[in-house]
Amino acid sequence: MRWRIYFFLLALAVVAAAIVVYLGCxxxxxxxxxxxxxxxxxxVLRDDLFGLNLNQVIGQAQFNPASGxxxxxxxxxxxxxxxxxxxxQQINVAIELENQDAARQPWTAIxxxxxxxxxxxxxxxxxxxxxxxxxxxxxHVYYYQYANGTTSDDDSSPIGAVEGSPVADDDASPTDDxxxxDDDASPADDDASPADDDSSPADDDSSPxxxxDAEGVFLFLVNRGQPSTGN
Numbered sequence: 001m002r003w004r005i006y007f008f009l010l011a012l013a014v015v016a017a018a019i020v021v022y023l024g025c026x027x028x029x030x031x032x033x034x035x036x037x038x039x040x041x042x043x044v045l046r047d048d049l050f051g052l053n054l055n056q057v058i059g060q061a062q063f064n065p066a067s068g069x070x071x072x073x074x075x076x077x078x079x080x081x082x083x084x085x086x087x088x089q090q091i092n093v094a095i096e097l098e099n100q101d102a103a104r105q106p107w108t109a110i111x112x113x114x115x116x117x118x119x120x121x122x123x124x125x126x127x128x129x130x131x132x133x134x135x136x137x138x139x140h141v142y143y144y145q146y147a148n149g150t151t152s153d154d155d156s157s158p159i160g161a162v163e164g165s166p167v168a169d170d171d172a173s174p175t176d177d178x179x180x181x182d183d184d185a186s187p188a189d190d191d192a193s194p195a196d197d198d199s200s201p202a203d204d205d206s207s208p209x210x211x212x213d214a215e216g217v218f219l220f221l222v223n224r225g226q227p228s229t230g231n
Contacts, residue, residue, distance in 0.1 A: 073124050
């Protein structure tokens with residue numbers, strides 16, 4: 001009779017050990033599947049407008065994956081906890097590639113007007129010059145006000161642009177009557193010339209007098225795929 005009890009206890013011990021091993025493997029598997037997700041804090045760099053503190057965390061951005069092939073599509077979420085602080089509960093957000101020289105061609109920033117606490121986004125990883133390459137993506141949250149007290153310029157604003165957005169300028173438009181038909185970011189920009197058509201006092205080509213800037217930095221490691229070649 002006693003040997004049956006010992007056998008029963010031994011069987012229970014074996015089953016318990018098997019359960020522990022299984023749960024450990026499952027946990028490792030879950031951790032492995034999530035270890036390519038990166039969360040970055042969005043912190044205040046400058047605030048002349050809303051009373052937020054320098055280096056205050058106002059939200060988070062999460063991205064997956066954080067490494068992989070050229071051309072992989074990165075899924076992102078931008079969460080802003082302090083949206084009620086901003087005018088009309090909305091704010092300009094952009095994802096910018098800071099080390100543009102690492103990409104084979106200029107990478108256009110992803111931009112939107114965030115009107116809710118959580119915004120989903122996605123973007124492809126560009127062709128790069130070498131493998132491996134570390135790409136430096138900046139989540140930029142911003143609002144600008146100019147010396148005359150306005151936040152909008154005298155140019156046509158694209159649909160959905162928040163006032164105070166530097167991208168509200170239409171100098172890049174094909175119908176732009178500047179000499180070079182270029183945008184304000186171009187080194188060849190002719191807005192400083194006498195032929196400049198931005199003659200209104202509300203012109204936003206001057207530096208803003210009050211600035212709100214916050215950022216989070218997301219690093220993506222391009223470690224697979226072929227580097228770009230050719231002209």
